[in-house]
Amino acid sequence: MSDGGGPPTIVSIAERAGVSIASVSRVLNGVGARPDTVRKVERAAAELGYVPNAVAQSLKGGRTKQLTFAMQDIGNPVYVAMVREIQAVARAAGYRLLLHSTDAVIEDELAVVRSLGDRTSDGLILCPIRITPEHIEVLSQAAGPVVVIGSLPGDVQVDAVQADSVAGARLAVQHLAETGRRRIALINGPLDTVPGHNRRQGYLKALADLGLPHHPDAERATEFGLAAGRTAAHQLLDEHPDLDAFFCANDQLALGASQAVHERGLRIPEDIAVAGMDDSDLAQAAWPPLTSVDLGSVERGRLAARMLLDRLGGADLEATRARRTTAVPRLVVRGSTDPAAPAAPATAHGTGTGSGTGASA
Amino acid sequence: MSDGGGPPTIVSIAERAGVSIASVSRVLNGVGARPDTVRKVERAAAELGYVPNAVAQSLKGGRTKQLTFAMQDIGNPVYVAMVREIQAVARAAGYRLLLHSTDAVIEDELAVVRSLGDRTSDGLILCPIRITPEHIEVLSQAAGPVVVIGSLPGDVQVDAVQADSVAGARLAVQHLAETGRRRIALINGPLDTVPGHNRRQGYLKALADLGLPHHPDAERATEFGLAAGRTAAHQLLDEHPDLDAFFCANDQLALGASQAVHERGLRIPEDIAVAGMDDSDLAQAAWPPLTSVDLGSVERGRLAARMLLDRLGGADLEATRARRTTAVPRLVVRGSTDPAAPAAPATAHGTGTGSGTGASA
């Protein structure tokens, strides 16, 4: 049988089955055909081990059945949670997922949006760390549907799923106050990021609501990361030995701070309480388990994916204007603030901290 | 200004610039053209906001500039490390990365390999949890280059990057013995997985080497996960109150076990030492920081990506037979086994536990 060279195509099948390529295509797509023809084509296809060329199908059909998710660094547990959820939704709808790390480089983020024009994927979920005027401009003239995970000015016509980190931060600080803490320091990431800014706002509001004094020097804002959290906590404890709680703008900062506390021989939560945000897998893996605010990473991932698929499958493409959804934050109390918190985590979300092994060998 | 409908193509550019589509293509690809022509084309392209259709380019060129990475669940920190590294290498070579979670479903893993035939991506990095005869069959007749991260029988003509978890496990157990531990329990994942099997072998070998007795009932093998580790540790401590160390087949098990130890009011490492494997981000975020064996996830990711790119760009496509590489395991001693271990982690690998925030809002 003439292998022709290269993988089998509908042409090879057509030759082998003695029919036209149109018939082959129809049979393979389940469109009407005579039983006789169906049999011949299916037989030939099976014998040749035919697999349809998705690229050609994409070119013809104008859709690639691929979605892109762009965030700054897959290393962050929050993005991992989102990726997992987005992938699940996408796959269920027959879409593949393309991953793009921007390393928080603005120009790279913009490039991702522009690259929608190359038709490589049908839609984009973008998780920007900052929103600049250029973002807005590029987003509003994107070549395909985009859903932003994050806050967007109200008049921008782009779908968005937001977290309410102001409210989330307030929840955490309120909880710390309710459990008797009065001198609550803030360990934060860069203030010129949306989360850095908003989480601080929540902290300030909560202090004000509670009538607690705000000491500007009981705040640290450097990076979002373990080492930064540890350093900040040590500094704060040096300067303010009377602190009784750390509110940290994410779980990684919180774990870093916890390390510093432990290193000084202090106890969590008896001497110092620690609370984080994001309720990532880290929180329940820590000791003591970390009180954290679930900002709905999983839910936001799912919603964003759904919204995007809506735009894609939807008959009313232009019909609906930009939609906005906000995930409601939820406080998860664990041992780092409350010694009485149940030891066994109530298996927060689904699969927990992943069940697999670390790769064969 | 005939917008024609649909996004700009080389045809629209050709019309607007008054040249043929061939000239447009040449200019855009930097092949020789008269300065005059270049100017006209570039002008028209810019005015129309032209972005080349990557799908059409793929169809013509036969390569998509996409790579696929398939593993069971992105939730596992080890895979996250690999993804990050693979993405970095891929992107540097101008490739996009397609992510595929198989949920450890064998049939799904096989489907991924077969789907190489649809030309959606130019190559595949596969991280299987088990290797079945079907794997071997499907792999050896894959429609494109594949690199497996994991162990493969020697006669299978497929590139592979392996970890040496037998040696790795021995390192950890030896270390525990050297620091005075004698009753070392094993907390493992399923024995019918490659890692589960191999890590146990390493444990057994180390015990034998060291002349330590092996108590079959000081082993637990259930799942690879936090909860499983916690449960197993509690059971073991109930049955063998005299244990002085837990060797765990991955970091998640180890952190679960640590929780159990803490819950019983025992101290780590004074009363019980705990060691894990994989040296994931979790290990340095924990308290006390977790002694773990770095099986080279980052390195394996990088190597796998490089090998794949070699196959793709390589002139000598068929020239080289299957290549095999093994990453050398490395013990990272931290506070969970050695109270004197340096508190500040020597910033194990590059970016550490991720530096980003938890997504805007």
Added chain:
DNA sequence: GCAGTATCTGTAAACGTTTTCAGCTCGCTG
């Protein structure tokens, strides 16, 4: 100014599929 050459340009085919359109075959009805 002319032959010869080097450079550039346009036409057309190709990549592998889906889909329109017209034509064909077949079975049915009268």
Added chain:
DNA sequence: CAGCGAGCTGAAAACGTTTACAGATACTGC
């Protein structure tokens, strides 16, 4: 048995690009 319509089928166009080929133009050296 003629006529009709339903149902299949095949030829061809289309998706947007790259590229071989041949034809056109501009240059060089005399």
